[in-house]
Amino acid sequence: MTLLSLSILLIVRWPSLPRFLDIYYHLHTAWGFIQAGGYSSWDFWEYAPFGRPHIYPPLFQIILAWLIKSGMSVVFLAKFFESTTPILFLIIFWNFIRKYYGEQLGFFVAVAVSSSFIFLVSLSNHLPSTLALILGFLSLGEFLKKKVWRAIILLILCFYTHLSVPWFFVLSYIFYAAMDKDSRKDSFKVILVSLLLALPILIPEFLKLHFIRLAGNQASGQFYLQAKVFNYILAGFGLWLAIKAKLRYRLFMSLFLASLIFLAYPYRFLASEGYIPVIIFSALALQAIWHWLKVKMPRVKKVFMAALIGFMLFVSPTLFMNKPAGESKIDYKIDWVDSAFSSMFYAKGDSLWYPWAYLPVVDTIKANSDRGDIIYSDINSVGLTLGSLSQRSTVNGMFAEVKPLARMDPFVVAKIIVLANDLDAGIVNSIVQKYHLLKINENKYFTVFKNPESISKLKIRKAIVSFWVIAVILFIFAGLFCWKKR
Numbered sequence: 001m002t003l004l005s006l007s008i009l010l011i012v013r014w015p016s017l018p019r020f021l022d023i024y025y026h027l028h029t030a031w032g033f034i035q036a037g038g039y040s041s042w043d044f045w046e047y048a049p050f051g052r053p054h055i056y057p058p059l060f061q062i063i064l065a066w067l068i069k070s071g072m073s074v075v076f077l078a079k080f081f082e083s084t085t086p087i088l089f090l091i092i093f094w095n096f097i098r099k100y101y102g103e104q105l106g107f108f109v110a111v112a113v114s115s116s117f118i119f120l121v122s123l124s125n126h127l128p129s130t131l132a133l134i135l136g137f138l139s140l141g142e143f144l145k146k147k148v149w150r151a152i153i154l155l156i157l158c159f160y161t162h163l164s165v166p167w168f169f170v171l172s173y174i175f176y177a178a179m180d181k182d183s184r185k186d187s188f189k190v191i192l193v194s195l196l197l198a199l200p201i202l203i204p205e206f207l208k209l210h211f212i213r214l215a216g217n218q219a220s221g222q223f224y225l226q227a228k229v230f231n232y233i234l235a236g237f238g239l240w241l242a243i244k245a246k247l248r249y250r251l252f253m254s255l256f257l258a259s260l261i262f263l264a265y266p267y268r269f270l271a272s273e274g275y276i277p278v279i280i281f282s283a284l285a286l287q288a289i290w291h292w293l294k295v296k297m298p299r300v301k302k303v304f305m306a307a308l309i310g311f312m313l314f315v316s317p318t319l320f321m322n323k324p325a326g327e328s329k330i331d332y333k334i335d336w337v338d339s340a341f342s343s344m345f346y347a348k349g350d351s352l353w354y355p356w357a358y359l360p361v362v363d364t365i366k367a368n369s370d371r372g373d374i375i376y377s378d379i380n381s382v383g384l385t386l387g388s389l390s391q392r393s394t395v396n397g398m399f400a401e402v403k404p405l406a407r408m409d410p411f412v413v414a415k416i417i418v419l420a421n422d423l424d425a426g427i428v429n430s431i432v433q434k435y436h437l438l439k440i441n442e443n444k445y446f447t448v449f450k451n452p453e454s455i456s457k458l459k460i461r462k463a464i465v466s467f468w469v470i471a472v473i474l475f476i477f478a479g480l481f482c483w484k485k486r
Contacts (some may be wrong), residue, residue, distance in 0.1 A: 002110040002313070003094055006120070007087045009344040019352055020080040020125035021381050025398040027074045028388040029056070031063035035371075038463030038470060041204055045387070046397035047404035048374045049413055049456045053208040055402055059160040060128040060324055062470055074388060075353075085121035085130050086123035096137050100144055104290075104416045108283035112234075117343035118226045119279070122272035129273060132162035136169040140251070141188070143173075148186050152193045153481050163205070164261065165273060166198070171258035172251075180251040187221040227270050231282050231312075236279030241288055252280050283474070293479035314342050357388035357445040358389060361418060364441040364448050365390040369415050372457040376414035378423060382446070387420060393458040411435045416448040 004422035018024070025272070032045035039058050045050040055485060067077055098106030113119065123130045158166040171189055177187035196203070239256065242249040255277050262274035289308070293301035316339035322331045337343075365375060369392060372468075376395040377383035383396030395410040411417060411431060419428060428447070431437065437449035 036463040038466035048393040112282040115316040132165035155194040175254035235281035238284035373415035
């Protein structure tokens with residue numbers, strides 16, 4: 001019932017979706033793959049006209065490309081995946097716990113998940129990561145059923161979906177092997193075969209590491225973190241219980257140790273992928289409290305437990321920590337009512353879907369440019385959004401950690417330039433005069449210019465693996481998965 005309620009609330013948010021910028025990047029990348037005819041290892045659709053290496057694992061983007069090629073709207077796809085992917089993860093994660101550790105613990109896991117709005121939002125925001133988590137837990141499920149080859153296939157797909165999440169599961173398998181000698185051989189078989197068949201994506205990622213740099217908040221020292229303090233207290237008790245239980249919860253201990261890989265990204269460790277062990281250990285603590293109440297306080301057990309569960313489902317405070325760039329002081333704030341239920345009911349969270357502002361600009365871009373032209377906006381997120389919706393390459397780019405091959409003056413290379421109306425009028429006039437721009441449209445939010453002197457064009461790089469080859473590979477994987485019983 002808890003997960004059903006969450007699912008309904010996620011679907012109800014449909015009109016305000018998408019709520020995060022990442023989906024525009026993935027849709028834009030899918031469009032780039034379509035232009036290339038398959039998987040391209042060079043990102044030519046962003047930081048145009050030179051581009052940069054494409055390091056992101058491509059499975060989710062390839063799926064998007066096939067759906068776009070089938071005629072589906074990019075707006076529909078953005079809304080569909082942001083609303084349904086978290087639901088799919090929650091069902092699979094809950095079923096994994098329920099199947100291998102009991103219905104009761106499965107219920108308390110659902111409660112622990114529902115207490116954290118920030119975790120639920122991360123599932124919606126980080127779609128490839130969420131899909132990789134789905135594949136990873138499915139892999140662990142097949143492994144626990146002794147279906148080793150199925151576990152291998154799922155872990156391989158995990159590597160082709162996300163950069164860091166597969167390593168979380170690899171470490172989980174390693175720690176589990178260290179704790180369970182009976183499963184050691186199968187664990188290392190899963191790890192080694194998966195790594196071997198993931199080499200086609202791992203080797204290029206390694207060879208392109210020199211393009212990686214610190215950028216944005218990491219480079220400036222700025223951070224904004226959120227932590228569920230009460231849940232961490234519960235999880236500390238649950239961790240102690242797991243240590244006492246030894247072999248019974250060795251997989252949970254393995255997941256906890258493996259989650260330390262996310263320490264390099266504090267937000268992901270505290271509120272996203274690294275939060276999964278906190279959910280599990282919180283559930284263990286809740287289960288232990290229930291069992292203790294049944295023995296020690298049988299008359300008030302239901303009232304006390306209902307109050308505790310109600311607190312987690314509908315209150316669940318969050319500690320916010322903010323450190324502006326260049327400052328040493330950290331600001332703290334507590335949101336006392338920040339559970340998934342309460343926050344979604346009151347529609348917390350920002351939408352990145354403004355059709356009244358974007359769609360007229362998209363129509364202008366399409367009417368005044370062709371598919372080979374490049375666009376640019378002084379607001380990076382706007383440039384990415386418009387590029388995705390209009391299916392044009394951009395001078396803008398997401399994931400600034402990956403450096404472009406070269407930089408050019410965006411006002412020189414872009415055919416269409418979109419400037420925010422709150423930009424200083426003097427600056428806008430100087431840009432227009434310097435580059436001989438022509439104003440072609442204006443609304444309340446943006447002014448759209450055309451650069452008649454731009455001669456730069458999208459430089460498409462042919463795919464290194466065609467869509468047909470990818471389809472055959474996935475078909476083989478599907479056949480092996482259905483055929484292999486061990």
